Structure formats: C-alpha cells, structure tokens
Amino acid sequence: MASQSNNYPDNFTSPSSIASTDKEVARELLPLLRVYTDGSVERLLGSPVVPPSSPDPETGVFSKDITISTNPNISARIYRPNFSQSKYDPNYHDNENGQKLPILVYLHGGGFCIESAFSFLDHRYLNRIVSESRTLAISVEYRLAPESPLPAAYEDCWTALRWVAAHSGALEQVLGREPWLISHGDFGRLYIGGDSAGGNIAHNVALRAATESLPCGVKLRGVFLSHPFFWGSKPIGSEPKEGFENSLERLVWEFVYPSVPGGINDPTINPVSGIGAPSLAGLACSRMLVCVAGKDRLRERGVWYYEAVKESGWKGEAELFEVEEEDHAFHIFNIDSQNANNMIKRLASFLV
Template identity: 55%
Template sequence: MGSNGKEVATEIRPYIRVYKDGSVQRLVESPIVPPSASDPETGVSSKDIVISQNPPISVRIYLPKQALQQHQKFAVLVYFHGGAFCSESAFSFVETKFMNRLVCLANVVAISIEYRLAPEHPLPIAYEDCWAALQWVVSHSNGDCGSDKESWVCTYVDFDQVYIGGDSAGANIASNILLRAGSEGLQNGVKIKGAFLTHPYFWGSKQIGSEIKDVKRREKLVMSTMWHLVYPEAPGGIDNPMINPVVEGAPSLAGLGCSRLLVSVAEKDPVRDRGISYYNAVKESGWQGELELVDVEAEDHSFHILVHHSENAKKLIQRLASFLVSCAGHGRKSFQFPSRVSRI
C-alpha cells in the first residue's frame, strides 16, 4: 500500500511505483523548465514545438548563439533523452542544462525528442515516436519550407550533417534507430553521418564481464526488472535484440546506418561491460565506419547529466562536442580519439 492509500502493483526503487488502478508515480525526476530565448550561461536559444498530434510528439529545438549572428547552416543533432524509458523529459532541467552546454561547445543545432513514456505507453512506442521524429526532421530537407514546416529547421540545418545521440535508454534508442535507418533509409535519401551512445542501457540474461553471474540474482537487478516493466510483451524478454543487441540471432551490427560511432562508458556504471561488449561487437561485425570508445574512470551512470556541474561532466560534454565538431568538419582538422580513455 502506498502513502496515498492506493494498492501498489509494481515498485522499482528508487525510480517508479505503479498502482493497481494503473496510475504511475515517478519517484526521481528533474523539474520541467521552459525554453529560453537566450540561455544566460551559453547564449543558446531554444523553443518547444509539437510536431505531431497523433501520435503526440514534441521537441525542444536548440540554436547556437552563432545561428542568430551568421547566415549559415549548421550540423544537426537529433537527441533521445535517458530515463529507463519511463522517466525524465526533453524539457527537464538536467537535460536542458546538458543540451545547452553541448550545443554551445559543438556549435550545432540540436533537436531533443519528447517521446511517450512507459509503462503508460509500453515499448516499442518510444522507438516508434523517435523514428517518426527523426523522419520529421529530415522531411525538411526537400527545400519545401511551407507553413507546415518549422522555420528554425528549414533555415539553420545542413542536411548533409545529420547526427543522432542519446544517453542510457536514449542511447539504446539511438542504436536501434541506426539499425532501422540502415535497413529502411530516411526520407529524401538523407544519411546519418555520425552517432554517439553514452552509457547505453543494454542488458541480457547471461553474464558479461564483471556482471553478477547468478541467474536468480540477475533477474532481480533493476536492469532486468525495468525492462520487463517498460516492455512486458517483448519477444525473448531480456534477450530481445532491442535490449541485448549482441544476443544470438540479433540483427547484424554491420547494418548500423552511420559512418562514425562513439560509445562512452563509465567505470562504476552497472551496464559498463554491456557498452564495451557492444563496441567490440560492432568492431567485429564488419561495419564499415570509424568506431571509438571512451571509458571514464571513477564515474557512474549518466554522471555527465545527473551531476552536470562536476568537472568530469564538463570534460565528457566537451568530449562529445569535439566528436560532433570533428564529424561535421566546419573547416577544421579532424580530431583523433584513442580507443580507450583512462581518465578525463
């Protein structure tokens, strides 16, 4: 029984509580904040728009300061926020803080997707929302900027420089989007040039690396219980390829639809070994692209967003920005990354 007198059906502490009447209580969330005409810290401008009424999908669009000062087009990052598919928002304080810094440092346009959350909207709904949002972005590439189009996207986006990224569940979404883009393609023949997956939420029934081996204990870990909550009908359960991309029978990672990929993991993150396994699987798949791994010591899952003021958070955000800069070019010399970073 919850403190509100309702009977609890499922509880995954400290994240979420689901009651038998179907109502949901999210226990840890960052407050929602409005967009800004000019962020005081970075000068980044942002606004929110509804891109679809059915299904209901919204986005927060970010413009670097230079966009309002120069008549030029910029690379675009389509971003999927984290939160285990069931919490957080593209409009939350921590996500907005992160995006403002990243847009400022990388000098790109960013479009952060507000997809529908589980368990009210179980997976694969979030995947479909994010795919629809990405297709909406690239639909502006045909040069037709009528009243039904978004002026910032038409005016400022260079569609030869499209990138996607995400953290945690958002990184999982980004990986699955890359596979779908590789097999189905995007509107108007637009290609995804690069992507970054930060602390991707992958899991599976069998132990990898330093993970707990005991099957019964693994089933009680939040990585397992959360997946069953957000995707109760997943074929294969915790070994569905969407959560376990290296499971036998999963689509080949050689089909990832981008030419450059950065995977970042953190030493204290429970899903760290999954990220490294994914990196190795991509490397061994025959994928024809440039692959990079960043491993940060002494940090935990999504620290760069949850502890956004820390020095390591600032350094990792700079690392991601440098990746976008080197992908987009902007007339600058390409950066070279080591396959492993011992400390940043």
C-alpha cells in the same frame, strides 16, 4: 540506472518527497515509480520540468518547444546556439558565418519510464552540448512506459528523425515546418545520440535506418551512445553473477516492454548476442562514438557493444571514450565537474 547526487535548483522538490497517497498500489518498479489500481502513475525519481530559454543565461543558447506529430502526440525541444552575443532575438535566421550547422536528434535517458526532454537535467545538458558544439539540437519527448510501453519510444524517435530529415526537401508534407531547421540545418551532417535508454534507442534507430530510408535521401552521418542501456540473461565480464537474474536492469526491461518476443535476450536490449540479432554491420551511419564510465554497471555492455561493432564488418569509424573513475550519467548529474566538462567537449568534437 545508478543513483547520483543531483545539482537541482533551490526550489526543486524531489518526486520521492511527495506525501504518500492512500490509493491502492497495483504494481511498482522501485525506486523509479508506482502504478495504482486506478491507472495513475507516480514517478518517484526525475527532475522537474522547466520552460525553454530565450536565451539561457549561462550559455546564451536559445530553445523553444515544437510539435512533431499529433497522432501520436510527439513533441520536442529545439536548441540553437547564440549566433551573436549582441543579437538576443530568437527569430534571427542568419548565423555569423552564413554557414549551416550540424543537426543532432537527441534522446534522453530514464529507463524508458522517467525523465523528459523538458526536464531540468536534460535542458541544462542540452544547453551545454549546443553551446560547446554549435549544433542545432532536437531533444525528443517520446512516450514513456507504463502508459505507453515499448516499442512506443522506438516508434516516436524514428518518427522524429524522419520529420527532421523531411525538412531537407519539399516542405508541403511537413507538419509544423520548423524555421530553425530550414534556415540553419546542414542535412549532410545529421546525427542521432542519447544517454542510457536514449543510447539504446539511438542504436535501434540506426539499425532501422539501414532498411527503411529517411526522407529526401538524407543519411545519418553519426551516432553516439553514452552509457547505453543494454543487458542480457547472463553476466559478462566483471558483471556480478550473484542476483543477476533479478537485477534492476532486467526488472526495468520486463516492466517497460512486457510483450517483447525475446524477453531480456531480445536484440533490442541485447544487440550483440540476442535472439535473431541483426548484424551490426548494417548500422546506417559512417561514424560512431560509444561512451562508458568505469563505475557504471552498464560499462561492460557498452564496451562489448563497441568491440562487436568493430568486429562486425561495419565500414564506419567507431571510437570508445571511457572515464574510469565515474558512474552512470555523471556528465548529466554532475555537469559542473571537470570530468563532465571533458566528456561534453568530447561529444561536441564528435558532432562536426
């Protein structure tokens, strides 16, 4: 949620620099977006959409865009490492060791209302993650609020995870069978993870997987939550008490999920003490990594969540990774820094 200095391409024009319109504003969520009376939405923050790479010149990672569902429309960008520096062929189906790769279903951040799986920042980030971890990654383009308020993003990401898992069995019922998943995916090493809002979604999907089975008996091996977007009605720890009721985090939540029964204390946003929150012992994975940043306004919630998971009776292995001197999503915005490099290496070491 915090502002950052962004390393965009030379030809990047920030959405906020676009000339203002004469259209009438119906409502706005500053500094993120405006909604006009004609129903159009102007997103004021976010990085530009970029095409997939074949391969990425910096990492050698291949990517392409795929369709997961047509009702609703859910797409994704899939990434695979370069198996051989001499084989720049995106249709090459044998890796150098004949081994299968871990699978990561990745969920981008952006407060449920901005950014994209196809954006410059996320494309650059996924190239680094895939190159470092040598995983097969599927970055999900879920629907955004306000055009599609929550729970649309939760449903889309659950559908995407099921679609990926379905590739482990008979493929007759799989829309748009994906050769990279069939040829390279190790469904015994299936992970889901995300940053900020994507971390929130990853948590909620992991809870859902405890009560609704994935296709073909596939199980989640691990979940990572980087700077997860959790909040509540009362401050905890070092969170500032002044102005808390009108915090941007609360305003974002009420904007993107106006129909949620529990409001800011619904367990989807407040998984520790939310109204009717299910036990965290039910998380359907055996490994979890929670990443926080010392200067991030969401830091206290991430630590609180990690400690609650540890104390819940959950049978898996949970780890906390903190970079004290950094702010929210620094490893995406400032990806060339040493701290970002260290964090990406930590995420990569988790995906085994």
